[in-house]
Amino acid sequence: MEIVTPKLGLIFWQLVIFLLVLFLLAKFAWKPILVALRDREDSIDNALRMAEQAKLEMQNLKAGNEKLLADARHERDQMLKEGQNIANQLVEKAKTDATEEANRIAQQARESIQQEKNQALAEVRNTAAQLSVDIAERLLRRELADPAAQQKLVDEYLKDVKLN
Amino acid sequence: MKRLLTLLFCLCTFAGFAAEPTEGGEKEEAFNPGEMILHHIGDSHEWHWFSTDNNEFTSYLPIIAYRPGKGLSVFSSKHLIKGAEETENPAATAKTTEESEGPVYEGLRLHHEELVATDGSPVYDFSITKNIAALLGSSLLMLVLFRYIASNYAKNQGRAPKGIQSFFEPIIVFIRDEIAKKSIGPKYERYMPYLLTLFFFVWFNNLLGLTPGAANLTGNVNITFTLAIITLAVTLFSSNKNYWGHIFNTPGVPKLLLPIMIPVEVIGIFVKPFSLMVRLFANITAGHIVILSFISLIFIFRSPAVAPVSLAFGLFINVLELLVAILQAYIFTLLTAMYIGGAVEEHHHDEEHSLDLRTGHADSVIPSPTAH
Incomplete structure (x- = not known):
């Protein structure tokens, strides 16, 4: 029964020393340790949250970039199409212009040919008339001398004319 | 309070070895496991580290006792342990009343690890025990x-x-x-x-x-x-x-x-x-x-x-x-x-x-x- 008899001295010293240890540890050990632990946990928590936020921002940024890229691509396509259209139009216009010019030149040529032809015809007509007049003149002159010779002359002249 | 504690702590002296009381002859003491176990799990006024054949290695811890009327007495438990003092202070051992009881010092002695006054008055034991x-x-x-x-x-x-x-x-x-x-x-x-x-x-x-x-x-x-x-x-x-x-x-x-x-x-x-x-x-x-x-x-x-x-x-x-x-x-x-x-x-x-x-x-x- 000795081990369960209360001893005043033990209880007294245990109370004093334990409370002293509790006070000293609470003040100089547990407080800084618990504060440091909580601070570190908070900082880790914050870091994680910030990383999450950064990830989200990054995603937003990436999405923005992609949109920008798609826009740029679209614009490029449009510009290319427009360029093609303009080129086509230019070619078409050049073609029509050229045709018109060719037609105009041909028309001009035709007109000048017609003119030349008319001129030539007029000249021929004039020459024929002159010749006829000449022949007639000579005939008239010969008839006066000899009718047989006249006939012969006419024939001759006619031959000449044919030759011409 | 802290200074007092350090002072008390300094009081417990590592006394090293003290001569083991030589038992009379080769009388074989019957081994009592119950007593041994209770002694080991219990408290004591000295710190017994270990013993060899001839020596005991023990630290004597300070005794602090308060008796109403007589006030506080502070001394090393060396004075109360049987055999610890024999060579140094024969006067203390001379006061030993019975063979089974420990030595008496300042009117106090240890009775089964309990501090008691020789005159039967109440003692409040605030000793720095083991x-x-x-x-x-x-x-x-x-x-x-x-x-x-x-x-x-x-x-x-x-x-x-x-x-x-x-x-x-x-x-x-x-x-x-x-x-x-x-x-x-x-x-x-x-x-x-x-x-x-x-x-x-x-x-x-x-x-x-x-x-x-x-x-x-x-x-x-x-x-x-x-x-x-x-x-x-x-x-x-x-x-x-x-x-x-x-x-x-x-x-x-x-x-x-x-x-x-x-x-x-x-x-x-x-x-x-x-x-x-x-x-x-x-x-x-x-x-x-x-x-x-x-x-x-x-x-x-x-x-x-x-x-x-x-x-x-x-x-x-x-x-x-x-x-x-x-x-x-x-x-x-x-x-x-x-x-x-x-x-x-x-x-x-x-x-x-x-x-x-x-x-x-x-x-x-x-x-x-x-x-x-």
Whole structure:
């Protein structure tokens, strides 16, 4: 029964020393340790949250970039199409212009040919008339001398004319 | 107070070896295992480290006795131990009245490790006994160790723990998250210093008690009694209206039963710390007794052949005691946290009801008859 008899001295010293240890540890050990632990946990928590936020921002940024890229691509396509259209139009216009010019030149040529032809015809007509007049003149002159010779002359002249 | 403690600590002198009292002839003293075991788990006024054939290696601790009327007497326990003084102070031994009793000094002598006055007047023994010396030692160890760990936290602020700091950090975090937060709730922070000190005090002293030659501190009922009293005081001082409401007007209990319920609940207040006291004391004492009993078998059978069996069982129990050391520290701390948690709980049932209404669990709305 000795081990369960209360001893005043033990209880007294245990109370004093334990409370002293509790006070000293609470003040100089547990407080800084618990504060440091909580601070570190908070900082880790914050870091994680910030990383999450950064990830989200990054995603937003990436999405923005992609949109920008798609826009740029679209614009490029449009510009290319427009360029093609303009080129086509230019070619078409050049073609029509050229045709018109060719037609105009041909028309001009035709007109000048017609003119030349008319001129030539007029000249021929004039020459024929002159010749006829000449022949007639000579005939008239010969008839006066000899009718047989006249006939012969006419024939001759006619031959000449044919030759011409 | 601190200066006084250091002064007292200086008083306990390591006296080295003193001549063993030569027993008359080769008379074989019958081996009494019960006495040996009780001596080992009990407290004493000197710190007996070990003995060789001729010498005993003992530290004599200071005796501090208060006697009403005579005041305080402080002297080394060397004067009261039989045989310790024989060569130095023959005058003291001359006063020895009986052979079985120790020497008398300043009117005091030790009777079965108990300080008594020769004239029968009451003596209040505030001696630095073996247990108190061990208590001072372990307290100093805790102060130095945790102050060092705290300084480590200041040094690597915001960085991963290093060295001994990383060994204790998971334990501290476990006590905070698994014991304090879960058992006490949102007000846990106020009680963290007490719970941490309690846990490490019990654990360290359990382990130190297992080392050879050390004092059996946590296996001493006075120590566990004091711890339980502090827990009771903390519980009562932090109790709120809700706690007392549960004791004097337990919700959900018919009024007719109250004359029975109130005494039961009031006894419950004291039974809780009492169970704490007995649990720790009995566990640690039992472990020591079992180990010592196995060792005693060798001497009871007087045969070295028993030694391997005794040692094997002794070793097994010793390793088991290492587990019990931390387990009992955990249980003591957890139960303390639960008792405090019960005292600071706020409107437990109202919260439960509203919670149940919100989640729609109608079956769990039935109030529990008692809080614990």
